[in-house]
Amino acid sequence: MYDFSGRVAIVTGGASGIGGATSRRLAADGAKVLIADINEAAAQQNALAIRQAGGIAEISVTDVGNPADLIKMIDIAVEKWGRVDILVNNAYSPTAAQDTEILETTEEAWDSGIAVMAKALFLASKHAIPHLERDGGGSIINISSVHGLLQSANFLVYEASKSAVIGMTRQMAIELGPRGIRVNAICPGHIVTENIQAHMWQDNPSGYAFFEEQYPLRRCGKPEEIANSIAFLCSDQASFVTGHSLVVDGGLSIQLQENLGVRLARYMQDKPETKLPY
Ligand SMILES: NC(=O)c1ccc[n+]([C@@H]2O[C@H](COP(=O)([O-])OP(=O)(O)OC[C@H]3O[C@@H](n4cnc5c(N)ncnc54)[C@H](O)[C@@H]3O)[C@@H](O)[C@H]2O)c1
Numbered sequence: 001m002y003d004f005s006g007r008v009a010i011v012t013g014g015a016s017g018i019g020g021a022t023s024r025r026l027a028a029d030g031a032k033v034l035i036a037d038i039n040e041a042a043a044q045q046n047a048l049a050i051r052q053a054g055g056i057a058e059i060s061v062t063d064v065g066n067p068a069d070l071i072k073m074i075d076i077a078v079e080k081w082g083r084v085d086i087l088v089n090n091a092y093s094p095t096a097a098q099d100t101e102i103l104e105t106t107e108e109a110w111d112s113g114i115a116v117m118a119k120a121l122f123l124a125s126k127h128a129i130p131h132l133e134r135d136g137g138g139s140i141i142n143i144s145s146v147h148g149l150l151q152s153a154n155f156l157v158y159e160a161s162k163s164a165v166i167g168m169t170r171q172m173a174i175e176l177g178p179r180g181i182r183v184n185a186i187c188p189g190h191i192v193t194e195n196i197q198a199h200m201w202q203d204n205p206s207g208y209a210f211f212e213e214q215y216p217l218r219r220c221g222k223p224e225e226i227a228n229s230i231a232f233l234c235s236d237q238a239s240f241v242t243g244h245s246l247v248v249d250g251g252l253s254i255q256l257q258e259n260l261g262v263r264l265a266r267y268m269q270d271k272p273e274t275k276l277p278y
Helices: 017-028 040-052 067-081 105-133 155-181 194-201 205-214 223-234 256-271
Strands: 007-011 032-037 055-061 086-089 138-143 181-188 245-248
Touching: 007 017, 007 067, 007 256, 017 086, 017 194, 017 205, 017 223, 017 245, 032 067, 040 055, 055 067, 055 105, 055 138, 067 105, 086 181, 086 205, 086 223, 105 138, 105 155, 105 181, 105 223, 138 223, 155 181, 181 223, 194 205, 205 256
Parallel strands: 007 032, 007 086, 032 055, 086 138, 138 181, 181 245
Antiparallel strands: none
């Protein structure tokens, strides 16, 4: 546990998944948390869970792809609590993460994906910076992915934006360091959120077992494990860490691909009934 008492945190996409767990974790550690999410009902539900656990949370109905909503989001935090100390840029667009070849990827898909997963980070941070600086520094956390480090076919918009997040994090860290603001990124591996459980794994246990097999830890991650890393990077224990992209992936990305490929081929020989997820 860290001590965020007296601090104000904004978590975009903070209603569910990684953002949901992060909102709960920062609130449990004493922060006042603004859950900024496009899904009002889910945001209310998470805020209620936080309050019932003794924490402080409010919501802002925010579409991070809409620049006016991002200004409103920062204004709500400042109006309610008078300051901003932590900004977690986490929301993303599942439609932008769709599996399409470059030739099938439309200009609209590119624009809307980049707006939510890259431009929103720039604009939310830009509006938060004067408050973060005035309130003694603070911390911005940008959520990238292992997809920001390693490329996968047919995910142009997702890979481009997650790579951009790593570059933007370094850029912001260089420019905001003199203002006392630290900026770091997290690169999660496969994290089993409520959405992923419902849409990918609920009806496919053999596919899930195959996914787990790919990890040196032989399992996928939990939203709370990303929230723990975010809390560390926001905390005073990470006071000399900035511009870093922390890989939290159970070892997925450190493996030599050709050896992994052979091991997975053997796995499929042993378990031919495996139903691949895509
Ligand atoms: N889950 C994973 O395996 C994984 C792996 C690597 C990186 N990530 C990254 O972690 C972040 C969170 O992913 P997740 O899996 O927890 O997602 P999720 O789908 O479980 O939750 C996303 C949240 O964002 C909200 N949201 C969606 N569009 C929004 C918008 N335009 N404006 C505001 N809120 C919006 C949703 O309502 C939801 O509450 C994303 O940046 C994603 O790329 C996830």
